[in-house]
């Protein structure tokens with residue numbers, strides 16, 4: 351059987367750590383100073399998804415990541431990336447707010463592909479002292495929009511692999 355490609359777009363405000371999450375996942379690296387993404391950037395990685403209740407076989411899949419640009423001036427490009435996606439990672443920074451994700455969720459529900467799997471990702475979990483959004487608040491919000499919820503850190507790598515693997519597991523085999 352041909353290996354399945356799973357397309358994932360990463361959305362969220364500029365500076366929340368979208369590119370850092372992609373870099374950590376694909377190359378296991380972290381940079382304290384990054385350049386703000388221009389347009390979008392593409393990366394891919396093969397992963398083996400664990401067996402599930404419905405399917406006891408492991409699945410080898412290729413994750414195709416579209417790391418979008420969070421700056422407002424690129425916002426109109428986003429549909430090019432989310433339209434063909436199987437899943438969307440909605441990233442916020444736990445030291446700020448997830449309010450801006452509401453706009454993305456509204457847009458995805460109206461213009462996004464049907465059945466798009468969603469994960470709300472609270473990034474920068476290493477910055478414990480500066481936390482403004484509690485985990486229960488994030489989780490509550492994710493539940494209201496039918497999304498998976500996970501906190502992670504691109505800096506320490508906490509939960510990054512888990513986040514991509516869990517959202518990919520929510521995409522049905524083709």
Ligand code: GTP
Pocket residue numbers: 362363364365366367368369370371381382383384385386387388418419420421473474475476477502503504505506
């Ligand atoms: P745009 O490309 O402008 O949309 O931003 P982005 O969401 O891709 O953010 P980026 O990954 O460039 O990260 C912005 C800044 O946050 C950089 O200085 C990163 O080093 C930092 N950063 C990203 N993830 C983490 C994290 O988990 N913990 C900490 N402490 N800093 C992080």
Ligand code: MG
Pocket residue numbers: 368369370385386387417418419420
């Ligand atoms: Mg970026």
